[in-house]
Amino acid sequence: MQTTEAISTVFPLLAAANPDTLELIMSMAVEHEYPAGRAVLMEDAWGNAVYFVESGWVKVRRHGATDDDSAALAILGRGDFFGEMAVLDESPRSTDVVSMTQVKLLSVAAQQFVKILFKDPQLHHRMLQLMVRRLRQTNFRFQLRDQAPAVKLVYTIVSLAEAYGEEASPGIVDVVNLSAQDLADLADISLNESKKILEKLIEKGWVKINAAQHTMHILNIHQMSSLLNQINNK
Numbered sequence: 648m649q650t651t652e653a654i655s656t657v658f659p660l661l662a663a664a665n666p667d668t669l670e671l672i673m674s675m676a677v678e679h680e681y682p683a684g685r686a687v688l689m690e691d692a693w694g695n696a697v698y699f700v701e702s703g704w705v706k707v708r709r710h711g712a713t714d715d716d717s718a719a720l721a722i723l724g725r726g727d728f729f730g731e732m733a734v735l736d737e738s739p740r741s742t743d744v745v746s747m748t749q750v751k752l753l754s755v756a757a758q759q760f761v762k763i764l765f766k767d768p769q770l771h772h773r774m775l776q777l778m779v780r781r782l783r784q785t786n787f788r789f790q791l792r793d794q795a796p797a798v799k800l801v802y803t804i805v806s807l808a809e810a811y812g813e814e815a816s817p818g819i820v821d822v823v824n825l826s827a828q829d830l831a832d833l834a835d836i837s838l839n840e841s842k843k844i845l846e847k848l849i850e851k852g853w854v855k856i857n858a859a860q861h862t863m864h865i866l867n868i869h870q871m872s873s874l875l876n877q878i879n880n881k
Contacts, residue, residue, distance in 0.1 A: 657701060657726055660773055664769065675763075676754065678751065678752070684745065684747075686745050687744050688730065695730075696760070697757065698730045698752050700729075700752060701753055703749050704750065704823040705722075706722055707744050708744070709741060718832040720832070730757075731774065784806065797847075798875070800834045800841060804822070812868070818868060821863070822862070822865065853871060
């Protein structure tokens with residue numbers, strides 16, 4: 648397991664914790680490693696712990712009537728966390744979390760985490776800030792409902808890049824390679840629209856897919872962000 652200093656660098660939430668809190672969290676944290684395509688949190692396990700993504704990518708997935716009806720609700724990468732809402736919400740859930748790549752997670756049991764959270768005001772405040780940020784992102788996605796499908800998809804890709812992307816070189820950012828269906832789910836567009844828009848982005852040289860590395864190279868992140876800003880300012 649990494650040192651407390653390294654952990655506070657990886658996780659924006661834990662960076663707000665005082666040294667004693669960090670030591671306590673690390674003494675309680677359990678490490679998990681999963682290969683790609685593995686369910687890392689089943690629907691009946693929500694509320695048991697808070698999970699931190701140390702490396703890799705996971706997908707929060709909603710279930711439908713059949714397995715084929717499942718849809719991506721969120722994609723989370725290095726430094727993010729999940730399970731915090733379910734700690735306080737005991738209602739039945741129809742979602743799970745699956746690994747998209749090989750992942751490393753840290754988990755802290757729910758009751759232990761709640762006790763730690765309320766003993767450290769800075770950590771408590773930081774968690775509230777991050778939860779509000781997620782709510783704002785959700786609200787903004789709702790505001791995009793009347794925008795063209797291309798705008799929704801570009802926003803989805805740019806948001807992932809800004810939150811989790813790794814800069815490969817100036818102007819080029821790498822994120823996990825999302826399927827056309829996952830992009831469609833996240834952007835709230837049809838699968839056919841997702842495929843066509845993704846093809847155009849590849850043709851324009853804005854996006855390149857590296858299937859072997861399970862990576863999407865965003866080759867012109869600044870231009871994509873600028874496009875969104877121009878649309879939002881109209």
